[in-house]
Amino acid sequence: MLDTIIAGLKLKNPLILASGILDEVGSTMSEIAVQAGALVTKSVGKEAREGYGNPAVVPLEHGILNAVGLANPGIENYAEEIKEAKKGGAPVIGSVFSSDFEGFGYLAGKMEEYGADAVELNLSCPHVKGYGMEMGSRPEDVKRSVESAVSSVKIPVFAKFTPNTHNISSLAMAAYESNASGVVAINTLKGMAINADAGMPVLANKVGGYSGPAIKPIGLRLVYEIATMFKIEKVKIPIIGVGGITTGTDAIEYMMAGASAVQVGSAFYYRGKDTMELIAGEIENFLKESGYSSVREVIGVALS
Amino acid sequence: MLDTIIAGLKLKNPLILASGILDEVGSTMSEIAVQAGALVTKSVGKEAREGYGNPAVVPLEHGILNAVGLANPGIENYAEEIKEAKKGGAPVIGSVFSSDFEGFGYLAGKMEEYGADAVELNLSCPHVKGYGMEMGSRPEDVKRSVESAVSSVKIPVFAKFTPNTHNISSLAMAAYESNASGVVAINTLKGMAINADAGMPVLANKVGGYSGPAIKPIGLRLVYEIATMFKIEKVKIPIIGVGGITTGTDAIEYMMAGASAVQVGSAFYYRGKDTMELIAGEIENFLKESGYSSVREVIGVALS
Amino acid sequence: MRSPEPFRTVKITQVVEENSLVKTIRFQDDVDVEPGQFYMVWVPGVDEMPMSASYIGKEKGITVHRIGEGTEALHNMKVGDIIGIRGPYGRPYSLEGKKVLMVAGGTAVASLAPLAEKAVDKGMDVVFALGARDRGKLVFQKRLENTVELHIATDDGSEGYHGFVTELSREFMKKGNFDMIYACGPEIMLYNFFKTTQEMGVRVQFSLERYMKCGIGLCGSCAIGPYLVCRDGPVFTEKEIEKMPEFGRYMRDAAGRKTGLK
Amino acid sequence: MRSPEPFRTVKITQVVEENSLVKTIRFQDDVDVEPGQFYMVWVPGVDEMPMSASYIGKEKGITVHRIGEGTEALHNMKVGDIIGIRGPYGRPYSLEGKKVLMVAGGTAVASLAPLAEKAVDKGMDVVFALGARDRGKLVFQKRLENTVELHIATDDGSEGYHGFVTELSREFMKKGNFDMIYACGPEIMLYNFFKTTQEMGVRVQFSLERYMKCGIGLCGSCAIGPYLVCRDGPVFTEKEIEKMPEFGRYMRDAAGRKTGLK
Numbered sequence A, B: 001m002l003d004t005i006i007a008g009l010k011l012k013n014p015l016i017l018a019s020g021i022l023d024e025v026g027s028t029m030s031e032i033a034v035q036a037g038a039l040v041t042k043s044v045g046k047e048a049r050e051g052y053g054n055p056a057v058v059p060l061e062h063g064i065l066n067a068v069g070l071a072n073p074g075i076e077n078y079a080e081e082i083k084e085a086k087k088g089g090a091p092v093i094g095s096v097f098s099s100d101f102e103g104f105g106y107l108a109g110k111m112e113e114y115g116a117d118a119v120e121l122n123l124s125c126p127h128v129k130g131y132g133m134e135m136g137s138r139p140e141d142v143k144r145s146v147e148s149a150v151s152s153v154k155i156p157v158f159a160k161f162t163p164n165t166h167n168i169s170s171l172a173m174a175a176y177e178s179n180a181s182g183v184v185a186i187n188t189l190k191g192m193a194i195n196a197d198a199g200m201p202v203l204a205n206k207v208g209g210y211s212g213p214a215i216k217p218i219g220l221r222l223v224y225e226i227a228t229m230f231k232i233e234k235v236k237i238p239i240i241g242v243g244g245i246t247t248g249t250d251a252i253e254y255m256m257a258g259a260s261a262v263q264v265g266s267a268f269y270y271r272g273k274d275t276m277e278l279i280a281g282e283i284e285n286f287l288k289e290s291g292y293s294s295v296r297e298v299i300g301v302a303l304s
Numbered sequence C, D: 001m002r003s004p005e006p007f008r009t010v011k012i013t014q015v016v017e018e019n020s021l022v023k024t025i026r027f028q029d030d031v032d033v034e035p036g037q038f039y040m041v042w043v044p045g046v047d048e049m050p051m052s053a054s055y056i057g058k059e060k061g062i063t064v065h066r067i068g069e070g071t072e073a074l075h076n077m078k079v080g081d082i083i084g085i086r087g088p089y090g091r092p093y094s095l096e097g098k099k100v101l102m103v104a105g106g107t108a109v110a111s112l113a114p115l116a117e118k119a120v121d122k123g124m125d126v127v128f129a130l131g132a133r134d135r136g137k138l139v140f141q142k143r144l145e146n147t148v149e150l151h152i153a154t155d156d157g158s159e160g161y162h163g164f165v166t167e168l169s170r171e172f173m174k175k176g177n178f179d180m181i182y183a184c185g186p187e188i189m190l191y192n193f194f195k196t197t198q199e200m201g202v203r204v205q206f207s208l209e210r211y212m213k214c215g216i217g218l219c220g221s222c223a224i225g226p227y228l229v230c231r232d233g234p235v236f237t238e239k240e241i242e243k244m245p246e247f248g249r250y251m252r253d254a255a256g257r258k259t260g261l262k
């Protein structure tokens, strides 16, 4: 009832662990893999990065703020984590980021070599200067990044977008035209927290990325916008929805907006260890109560 | 302790009623004027608009979604509301929107004629096609809109921006260079709600604008970004912060991020009739407890 | 701080045809509702409208007069269908005194019926004047007959008093002393009745209607005088009604322009 | 669903110098904290660090060993200064059995002192072995003396038993039967002690440390074996510790690279 296929990857349910969440270490990921349809690794770059100092993650009243700063051990040190992560049995999608277009090809190649089942290009990390944001907000850049990766690997390539843009449809079109196997929306929104008593920003990096329940209406809208455009243009690649999904209903809403699968991140703060299992159970209940026989039936039903 | 001056307007406190909130009718506004530093009218255009059908406003778990669709009685029918609104004693800022640049000049002129103390250009309404979004997301357009208004009136002109952009600093710079007396950030974020049981979007217009507590971190960041740029470029015009301000602490945070005053909108849902008075009281308490002698002292303290 | 009351969907459990123009729709909703409060009711894909709660027990109800597209869509709904609701919103009636008069014109009885039941539960003495154009348009006659001292008025005299329910009420008011008059109905009726109650110097609580978009005190479309019907009403006292220059004169449409009363 | 626990600031009410390297900082925080849980503590503009709650009454406390920039900044704070806190986070110690042994190496006594007090309140029999490099480094000696059967061990023999606190503890374990061993200290000490407790087949609860960024189970930086120290720990049982290949071997730095233990 929950199983589905995304760009050839077989998922036992449509729930994918979002990049940057509990994926520092392969062993943690393989634990989650038991409950999830697939896993995305943290975004890995050419060199190791310590990222920003603490506070790097702060829970706010309605969401989570983070400026982890693409902390990662560097692609050369990542083979083992992929191997470990795969032990859980779910497909592993290697996320990569780069400050130059060719970097995406190189990093994607490495991920394939390590055994990743697909690659996700993080075109959108908002809080590292020169990377992310600037890179991913112009269709030309999306095109060159995706082309670099697609020409380097045989496994599917997904492009993940920033929501800090006014033209997500053109980004999605650019990814499609460059032969991406799917698109992922959304990454975090640029945000910040200021503490009035201390009179200063809370995050060490001052500005960070905003995720969690608060951003769901924004992610839903962006997925809906891409899906509407794909429908009109008869584009058939899948959309993976992400942003604030905390319950089974949230996941269903994203799928009704046009997502073929969803990613879950900040929800692990609100619902703990068994987040994936809880959400999967809720999806199943919803489907049964509403008379659907497969989760695939809900995809795009809210599109006009 | 709370009084301040923005572009020559004397405010008894830094709290301004945001555009589109409880400003359908002058009499409602004059009630609020008793508690507020100033009022912004709803955005008025050349012709009357019924706006979108219901549901036009939906409270969500973490914020408010609206697609009122710039419903307004048309500038020709608005003289009386301004007159009525002014009875409350606070400065009244007339908000206008237009689909062409010259329209801003015409509408601003009318507002001045009706007795408005300043004009706010709504360059950012996200949910009316051809208006708002497209108009306000390019610096050139901001420039032409502001120039049109500034050349038509003697009263101060404020430019209000969309957050659905990746270049708010360039928009703010364009407004400054066109002699705007101040900038206002932010309008609502594009968002949507889908009801899973019904399998369809909730808003009659499907997509709407997202406001309220959920968007505070996003608004804070954009104000902080503009303020940082203004500081570096030695630009002296005030920033008016808006987005999710519900408590006195929220207002202080915006001012620490660089706002000289703030606007309050969705908070009226959470805190009711006396929202302005409650927030003003909380600001005063904060100032006393933290040893500030005027609210003006907190402006920009969180800037580095 | 007010806690968020998000939008929710409910399944229709019962549909009762009250007459050719009026249906009552029942559904489970596990919240406390006071007489006079209203829901914003969403018919998916069609419209959202304010509707008074006509039943306030565990199985809530709304009683819908078919008048346009939205109410027509509600009339077409069947048991098992889904509607969206939010609320309850608004300030309810407040029960005061020992002997009270309730005056309902047409479907407006929706908000007064649960009030009458509550008053009786509290041991109050309730005189209820129920009016309609003709006997076929009377709503909740049976429901009220067994609860309160019920008097009927029809414009055409097809049942009970021949004439307006407000005239009938005036007779009662001459005879007995009421601690409070509760009334709901078309604004023209309320406007005329208000002159009477003011002349006689009695206290009143009237439930008013204005065009609503948000229902939550944000958009201002339901403004009347210095008040918002959704937040400060829909129930208002005579002191408040006195401050409403537009009462009985005009409403505003979706664009905020003044229009006549319906 | 877990309710959000947002970031808050508190004023420092007391600063106590425990020794040249350790200070206790007290503040009011009106939440329930269990022994073994920790706060994420923000020094504005400097750093945020996990710190065990060393006092869990109304006036909470943390006991800070100065080791780098962040802890140094905490040492420089005065009464009236502001720190940010969030939490408490983590799974606390669970008190089981009648007779228990608590083993603390250095400042790690921070998390065990409130546990000892709670155990005594519950009428349990507590033997407490407190170790440090030398007598000047002992923390909470007075606090514990009056509460539990306290035994001291110093590496240099300047007070109490001359040697490691774990050796001293081994002696007690040979003599008496303990229902549970609670321990906290440098990982090398815990690693060696774990061999002892496993050989002797006793049940344990050890509090572990890993590099933390979020403290709330999101970032994964505190992963150890299949667990997260911030969410599943910091207190772990012998069954759990057995599943941690890296225990006593390596940690990870802020980039996620493996590094030696401190």
Ligand SMILES: Cc1cc2nc3c(=O)[nH]c(=O)nc-3n(C[C@H](O)[C@H](O)[C@H](O)COP(=O)(O)OP(=O)(O)OC[C@H]3O[C@@H](n4cnc5c(N)ncnc54)[C@H](O)[C@@H]3O)c2cc1C
Pocket: B054, C038, C047, C048, C049, C050, C051, C052, C053, C062, C063, C064, C065, C066, C067, C068, C069, C070, C071, C072, C107, C110, C111, C208, C209, C210, C211, C212, C213, C229, C234, C262
């Ligand atoms: C507090 C309150 C309680 C109400 N309780 C009931 C009730 O218990 N039973 C009942 O049948 N009706 C009730 N109404 C009136 C009901 O909301 C309208 O009749 C309904 O919205 C008409 O919708 P429509 O699409 O069928 O008609 P339309 O053709 O759209 O409009 C017909 C007329 O209905 C009124 N109306 C339309 N939309 C709204 C709106 N969003 N808000 C207010 N008025 C509107 C206007 O006067 C309009 O001219 C109540 C209204 C209010 C304000």
Ligand SMILES: Cc1cc2nc3c(=O)[nH]c(=O)nc-3n(C[C@H](O)[C@H](O)[C@H](O)COP(=O)(O)OP(=O)(O)OC[C@H]3O[C@@H](n4cnc5c(N)ncnc54)[C@H](O)[C@@H]3O)c2cc1C
Pocket: A054, D038, D047, D048, D049, D050, D051, D052, D053, D062, D063, D064, D065, D066, D067, D068, D069, D070, D071, D072, D107, D110, D111, D208, D209, D210, D211, D212, D213, D234, D262
């Ligand atoms: C659950 C838990 C409870 C703790 N309780 C206490 C306590 O009660 N008292 C006490 O003095 N210390 C405690 N610590 C250790 C304390 O967090 C570190 O000593 C402190 O963060 C060092 O910061 P620094 O800037 O002074 O040192 P740095 O120079 O930044 O680092 C020195 C060493 O401290 C450790 N460290 C630094 N940052 C962190 C971090 N964010 N998370 C974990 N370890 C870090 C690393 O091993 C690092 O090598 C606890 C740690 C954990 C995980």
Ligand SMILES: Cc1cc2nc3c(=O)[nH]c(=O)nc-3n(C[C@H](O)[C@H](O)[C@H](O)COP(=O)(O)O)c2cc1C
Pocket: A018, A019, A020, A021, A042, A043, A057, A064, A066, A068, A070, A095, A122, A125, A160, A186, A187, A188, A210, A211, A212, A213, A215, A242, A243, A244, A245, A263, A264, A265, A266, A267, D218, D219
């Ligand atoms: C702590 C944290 C770290 C993240 N790191 C990454 C990352 O390395 N790469 C990436 O593409 N997205 C990263 N994200 C974004 C998430 O993958 C996801 O797009 C976003 O959080 C929205 O989903 P959510 O609301 O379910 O968390 C991170 C998010 C969080 C909270």
Ligand SMILES: Cc1cc2nc3c(=O)[nH]c(=O)nc-3n(C[C@H](O)[C@H](O)[C@H](O)COP(=O)(O)O)c2cc1C
Pocket: B018, B019, B020, B021, B042, B043, B057, B064, B066, B068, B070, B095, B122, B125, B160, B186, B187, B188, B210, B211, B212, B213, B215, B242, B243, B244, B245, B263, B264, B265, B266, B267, C218, C219
């Ligand atoms: C119901 C509603 C109507 C609005 N109408 C307008 C409008 O006409 N013009 C405008 O510039 N902003 C409008 N806004 C945006 C607000 O002025 C404000 O920028 C936004 O809501 C963020 O502030 P808040 O979180 O305090 O509500 C509207 C907002 C709401 C909720």
Ligand code: FES
Pocket: C211, C212, C213, C214, C215, C216, C217, C218, C219, C220, C221, C222, C223, C228, C229, C230, C231
């Ligand atoms: S309906 Fe919007 S304020 Fe009353």
Ligand code: FES
Pocket: D211, D212, D213, D214, D215, D216, D217, D218, D219, D220, D221, D222, D223, D228, D229, D230, D231
């Ligand atoms: S510190 Fe982030 S998961 Fe534990």
